[in-house]
Amino acid sequence: MNEFQVELPDGSMMPRLGMGTWYLGEGRRPQTEEIEALRTGLDAGMRLIDTAEMYGEGEAERLVGKTIAGYRREDLYLVSKVYPHNAGRSHLRESLEASLDRLGTDYLDMYLLHWRGSVPLAETVACMQDAVDAGLIRRWGVSNFNLADMRELLSLDGGANCCANQVLYHLGSRGIEVDLMPWLAERHIPIMAYCPLAQAGGLQRGLIDSAAVRNVAQSHGFTPMQVLLAFVLHQPNAIAIPRSGSREHTLENAAVLQNPFTDEEFEELSRAFPAPNHPVPLDME
Template sequence: MGFKQLGSTGEEIPAIGLGTWEIGGRETPDYSRDKENIKILQAAIEMGYTHIDTAEYYGGGHTEELIGEAIKTFDRSKLFITSKVWPTHLSKEELPKALKGSLKRLGTDYIDLYLIHWPVPDMDLKETLTTMAELSKAGYIRYIGVSNFDVALLKKSLLISPVPIVCNQVLYNLEDREPENELLPFCQENGITLTAYTPLKKGSLSKHTEKVLKKIAKKHNATIYQIMLSWLISKDNVIAIPRSTNIQHLKENLEAADIILEPDDLQLLD
């Protein structure tokens, strides 16, 4: 299992975490598979997924509730939990309430990494980041970060925030390469972790990409999805949060951290 430094904090976190979107619902709660989902989350933690990514928006809060139930039997200090605050809760009045709700649903006293889920045009960035910093200093959040921020907004955030911005979570995979233009180099230069969400592109790959992946996967006795993950985390400052509720796929995703791609593999993929 590979680990990487979170931002410039000195703290090592797993290079491959567990995404939880659609576990327990999408925009609204889905209670139909609760027992099964809790068992899957617990099995994932047992096999080594100690970084769990979620958000208050997922399942209308129910995803956090499922995670809270699943982690009860584990040592909280050995888990790294990321959650995200929704754009409607970014004011100094609403943000503490949103955080309190997430903490209650997760059944924990603190969140390791708390992110602004999406930027919106009318948000008061200074107010939001100042409030997050205050909550961090009060011990409710260990680190703060952002999600879906472009370089201009990330630069602005770094200048405004009273505490370090350690992470930016964005869409990034073998075919969605926009972050490589400006964002990833900026994060690498400034000691910010880039978390790749949808790292497997939900399986919808072009025929050309699949052909290249199959060639490299065969060479490493791996799946094409393991190669996709290995390629992502081979890059400085990049970690990934694939989602799966299939035990075998969860295991394979985690094992991708042990695959060492060779220079010619990386050249083909890049």
Template sequence: MKELNFKGVSLPAIGIGTWHMGDQPQMYAQEKATILYGLQHGATVIDTAEMYGEGNAEKLVGDVLQEFDRSKVFLISKFYPQNATKIKMKQALDRSLKRLKTDYLDLYLLHWRGSVPLAETVAGLVELQKAGKIRHWGVSNFDTDDLKELYALPNGEQVFANEDLYNLANRGIEYELLPWQRQQKLPLIAYSPVDQGDSRGQNLTQNEIIQDIAQAHQVTPMQLLLAWTIQANNVMAIPQTSNLEHMKQNIAAGEIKLSKAEMQQIDTQFPAPDSKQSLRMI
């Protein structure tokens, strides 16, 4: 698995997303086994949120963590913007920690911006960090102007990562946001990194170039899409799957290295943006 340097912390380039997980009792055992397999085979970052199933995903992750060394997991969760005040954030974190059956998070993210002033949110996160309840804090669904505003605040530059939608079908952040984050050495966590293989009415996995390059590497088109997302430095992908075979494929995608020529071929099919685009969220 390709390793990344996230502000001095060594992390795998591919982690485990948990959106839509933990909601179906009949799928619970399978989902638990799939996440556990991922942890055991190097995908040691888990991304979850209080929003996912209103805590169900966190409960699932909490059960998984009972069967794996917690100290070897980089655990991420997120809080609602309405919980971004100092008091509500602490309460939300305590609820998340209880569901996750742990006493700390490795990374706590503001899920998206709301009406609470960023300065108050940052101050609350720094307090939680000093209390040892979170090791790092960050943001999600932030665009360049949001991050510039954040960096202008006291302790704002301590932000550990920004988590945004990024995949081959959604390259808008490459025009301005990604270059700015690289300049600041701020890592990106890419959610929906394969766009479920389909976007804007075009099926990415059916594209001939994608299929040809995948075949050359003896991987699936979905694996190729995932590999493309992490080719850039300081980009981590967190694909979600409840399927053990797909988990194995996701982990294997972390070993795929695309040549410059292959990246250029892909660019001809799915061009990089040539102007600023509004930040997409799902």
């Protein structure tokens, strides 16, 4: 592993900093601005883009498709997610092909089950494996799986091919450090941290304007949002996918890789916002 990539269970490397796309492509900003933000990120080295069929019911994938037109496919790392109700024999292939079509590509680097639904896990695993064999996805993973879900998944035929678990993780929500994160780390399965900026601080009152975040921001020359991102990236088994529709914010996020935290800075933040000392339910906002 180097600082910017993490090795997956299949031996391939995955970038540790990418871009989320929830709420992009839905008209909150002019599309040209959002495309410019994503291209700025790609050009700054954030070549991983996380999206989902759910986001804007395909609009985020369409926006990503427009964004990446003209880029070399092998320079990109595209992740999308299937709705749980589409993650079985009857719909997964159709959903996947629709995502590929909107993205304007013929394969995904990783395909995730967005959250666990009523389709039996073994059926989803078999469909994912079929999609790998068909060359439509390079590998697959899951999202919003707690430790019990992960144990069950890895006990299934082919379940150990799961390459990532995308879960909520930020300075103010550290429950996964108690059990899920170490369990995954032992198996070299990274977490993809969603909401790494706690949705610009909105998920937890008092986080970005706390004394600890402000102090570290000032001494390190970061904005509070960069502090939150650097905190997540200090965890060696974490990939972070902050979302921004702003060119300036995207550049700030990309810059975090050039200036990582020391262990002391990590500890200072950690003391102010400690992980719980007992297992807690998986946070989903």
